[in-house]
Amino acid sequence: MNWLKRMPKVDLHLHLDGCVKPETMLEWAAEQGSELPANDAAGLLPYMTVSDDCASLVDYLAKFRFVLPFLQNEQALERSAYEAVERAAEDNCIYIEVRFAPLLHTERGLTADDALAAVIRGLRRGEERYEIRARAIAICMRHHSPKDNLEVVRTASRYLGRGLVAVDLAGDEAGFPPQLFREVFELAQELGIPVTIHAGEAGGADNVLEAIDRLGAVRIGHGVRARENPAVLERIRECGIPLELCPTSNIQTKAVDGWEDYPIRDYMRSGIVVTINTDNPTVSGTSMTEECRRLAEHLGFGMADIVRLMENAVEAAFLDEAEKAALREEFLLRIAEIGVPAV
Ligand SMILES: O=c1[nH]cnc2c1ncn2[C@@H]1O[C@H](CO)[C@@H](O)[C@H]1O
Numbered sequence: 001m002n003w004l005k006r007m008p009k010v011d012l013h014l015h016l017d018g019c020v021k022p023e024t025m026l027e028w029a030a031e032q033g034s035e036l037p038a039n040d041a042a043g044l045l046p047y048m049t050v051s052d053d054c055a056s057l058v059d060y061l062a063k064f065r066f067v068l069p070f071l072q073n074e075q076a077l078e079r080s081a082y083e084a085v086e087r088a089a090e091d092n093c094i095y096i097e098v099r100f101a102p103l104l105h106t107e108r109g110l111t112a113d114d115a116l117a118a119v120i121r122g123l124r125r126g127e128e129r130y131e132i133r134a135r136a137i138a139i140c141m142r143h144h145s146p147k148d149n150l151e152v153v154r155t156a157s158r159y160l161g162r163g164l165v166a167v168d169l170a171g172d173e174a175g176f177p178p179q180l181f182r183e184v185f186e187l188a189q190e191l192g193i194p195v196t197i198h199a200g201e202a203g204g205a206d207n208v209l210e211a212i213d214r215l216g217a218v219r220i221g222h223g224v225r226a227r228e229n230p231a232v233l234e235r236i237r238e239c240g241i242p243l244e245l246c247p248t249s250n251i252q253t254k255a256v257d258g259w260e261d262y263p264i265r266d267y268m269r270s271g272i273v274v275t276i277n278t279d280n281p282t283v284s285g286t287s288m289t290e291e292c293r294r295l296a297e298h299l300g301f302g303m304a305d306i307v308r309l310m311e312n313a314v315e316a317a318f319l320d321e322a323e324k325a326a327l328r329e330e331f332l333l334r335i336a337e338i339g340v341p342a343v
């Protein structure tokens, strides 16, 4: 399965605070003189990664509380963005979109603008060092007020085309339905910022429909529960809206029952554009290679299937046409180098 590691990959759904390395946490704690529950990376990992008994999305989201106190200054944000790029490049990703919620990083005086600027600096530094492109997505959190989220969208608009490519909505989907965010994403649409929305993960198919019809989503994060309504699936197919599937994360949050139950094959067969992604490499204990390997192991995905998923991701990237053409060309070059045919 060495070809999986060498395959050029694209991760469109990757949370910054979900991929902090335990080694980095140890360094930050030492610098700040703060206590951690373990003194080495292996000991720390269980505090950062969900276990098999994770019961729900809310349970999964609780893991983020452990890292967020350390992501409250520009250096930490810049470094974690750089390391996200580094980690992806070492896994042979050629393009990533790194998402984070600026307002989760303003507990100690940073503004949303400072946070976004720091993350984009880190991504740029990673791009200079490695053969990879990296862009940012700003997240509005479901538990934040409309006023705060409008501010996130305004801040994002200042960085559109300057490192940022889209806005998103994340957090507790079951507790905060998408209807609450119409005004926020109306502004995003007015400002011309592409929108992706986490929907159909801890909520049903109606949330996916609302995300597309009212929030202006042109991509959907997860969407695994869209299958609960065939009419919604048909809508996704007809609009060509790519789904950012994150199989391991979806199994952990109990959005699906397990690999046997994972709808990716059905979606692909019915003509829906699907991509696979990591969501949170540290929290979910995964990587792009690992997601591909698990699809091969559990669902019999072969080389052509994986190439198709990556080609879908290249086409679904929030890049302008010239940048996308360059990415496409690079993808083809890289698969030719390792002797994998295009599909
Ligand atoms: O799969 C997910 N669904 C919903 N929210 C998520 C998911 N993964 C992470 N976050 C939320 O997004 C915030 C910013 O990155 C994280 O702190 C976490 O609360």
Ligand SMILES: [Zn+2]
Pocket (backbone or CB within 6 Å): 013, 015, 170, 198, 221, 279
């Ligand atoms: Zn996510």
